[in-house]
Amino acid sequence: MSLEEIKSRITKAEAAAGRRPGEVQLIAVSKVQPIDRVTGVLEQGHRLFGENRVQEAAGKWPDLRQDFPDTKVHLIGPLQTNKTRQAFGLFDAIHSVDRPKLAKTIARIAQEEGHCPPLFIQVNTGEEPQKAGILPAEADTFVADCQSMGLPVRGLMCIPPVEEEPSLHFALLAKLAARNGLTGLSMGMSSDFERAIALGATHVRVGSAIFGERVKPG
Numbered sequence: 489m490s491l492e493e494i495k496s497r498i499t500k501a502e503a504a505a506g507r508r509p510g511e512v513q514l515i516a517v518s519k520v521q522p523i524d525r526v527t528g529v530l531e532q533g534h535r536l537f538g539e540n541r542v543q544e545a546a547g548k549w550p551d552l553r554q555d556f557p558d559t560k561v562h563l564i565g566p567l568q569t570n571k572t573r574q575a576f577g578l579f580d581a582i583h584s585v586d587r588p589k590l591a592k593t594i595a596r597i598a599q600e601e602g603h604c605p606p607l608f609i610q611v612n613t614g615e616e617p618q619k620a621g622i623l624p625a626e627a628d629t630f631v632a633d634c635q636s637m638g639l640p641v642r643g644l645m646c647i648p649p650v651e652e653e654p655s656l657h658f659a660l661l662a663k664l665a666a667r668n669g670l671t672g673l674s675m676g677m678s679s680d681f682e683r684a685i686a687l688g689a690t691h692v693r694v695g696s697a698i699f700g701e702r703v704k705p706g
């Protein structure tokens with residue numbers, strides 16, 4: 489599939505859901521993709537990308553940004569507290585705020601640096617033990633705690649369990665966001681982004697459908 493096809497599928501899904509055209513942001517997930525595929529998508533004019541590892545992004549995006557200076561890169565994978573300051577320098581948004589310790593560290597570094605990227609709180613909607621994220625029952629309290637620390641919480645993010653119908657998880661995330669007055673919804677990947685848009689996604693994270701299958705797992 490190509491970038492153009494994905495964009496046109498997004499436009500159709502927006503229309504079908506009665507959403508404003510262009511309301512949904514496409515995050516092209518470039519993790520572990522060969523660099524020529526990434527520059528190919530940049531050369532087609534796309535400027536919003538997602539990476540799931542700080543180290544990998546650090547090895548790639550400072551150079552690419554020199555050639556394509558208006559590019560935005562979002563962190564969509566786990567963040568270790570000791571890499572928070574580095575993440576502030578690399579990313580335009582963080583979608584993986586998943587625990588109180590990380591929120592506190594982000595708040596401290598935001599104070600020191602004098603800025604903070606927009607944040608999404610990751611919710612473990614499937615309550616999977618191996619998966620990162622705040623449990624749904626704890627989401628309201630965690631959102632309030634982050635806001636009381638002054639953090640710019642833009643919305644919520646989820647990665648549904650692979651074996652389950654994702655729409656149930658998208659609907660749950662949308663409900664949690666609405667009840668907390670949050671407008672951002674980071675949900676939907678290659679196999680389910682249209683269903684996510686139907687349920688209110690504002691940011692879809694699409695990797696393999698744009699770039700082709702990843703060569704290494706990521």
Ligand SMILES: *Cc1c(COP(=O)(O)O)cnc(C)c1O
Nearest residue numbers: 517540564677678693694695696
């Ligand atoms: C890899 C990844 C994606 C993209 O997955 P695809 O199935 O390739 O579209 C989306 N979100 C996160 C958090 C990821 O790690």
